[in-house]
Amino acid sequence: MAKSQKSTLLVILEAVQDLHAQEQVVTRETLAELTGLKLTTIDDRLGVLVDEGDIARVQRGVFVPVVRHAPARPMSKTVMPDGTVKIEIGDEVLTLTPREDRALANLMAGAAAQAVAIETGRNTAILAAELGEEVKRLRRQVIALEVRIDPNQGQLFSTPCTARAPAANGAQFERAV
Structure with missing residues (x-):
């Protein structure tokens, strides 16, 4: 990658991150206004950033930065014979009383419900896309x-x-x- 291309990539990536952090809609036009770069340059670099997974296109012409977390660490939960609970996350170990375990479970219930909702939405979107394609195929057959x-x-x-x-x-x- 050329040095000038890398620097414009970084300029655009930082601009996307800054605008998003300020809760602004990130479009090619707002990036051109903020960076002073030409629209053709911005279009090219936005394509590269999308392809590399640094930003995501949420709808036509609107972009958001992709949040990257550190790799997930191994986790386990062990219920001991006396009722205490050992939670291991990577190299760290938490020892919880039964009451603390129940309190943590209550705190995590929202995250569990959210995970279920996300997976359900993803599966619904996949199914809707498949059904849409099947309807198109059947419509073509009916017309034929x-x-x-x-x-x-x-x-x-x-x-x-x-x-x-x-x-x-x-x-x-x-x-x-």
Whole structure:
């Protein structure tokens, strides 16, 4: 990566972070106004930052910085025979009384409900996208098929709508070619 490109990437990334921290909507126009860079440069660098995972496009033309946390540490919870609880997070160990464990569980209930809501929303979005694609596919099939009644024989048939073929009495029927 060229030195000038890296510096403009950093300028734009910092501008995105600053605007977001100030609860401002981050668009290419606001970045151009703040940084003084040309829109073509900003568009290019925004694309790179999105591809690298440093920022996210939340809707067309609106960006937010991506928060990166340290890798999760191993965790475990052990209930001891006397009712105390050992919670291990990485190298740290907490020893809780039964009452403290219940209090911590109450504090964590909101986070657990939030995790369930996030996963449910994610699964719903995936399902909605799949159903949308299936509806599009079925709509194309319905458009491609046309049901007609042959007046000579009174038969109901379905054929792809690709070409018109004349019937014996001059009526037009859809026929596959």
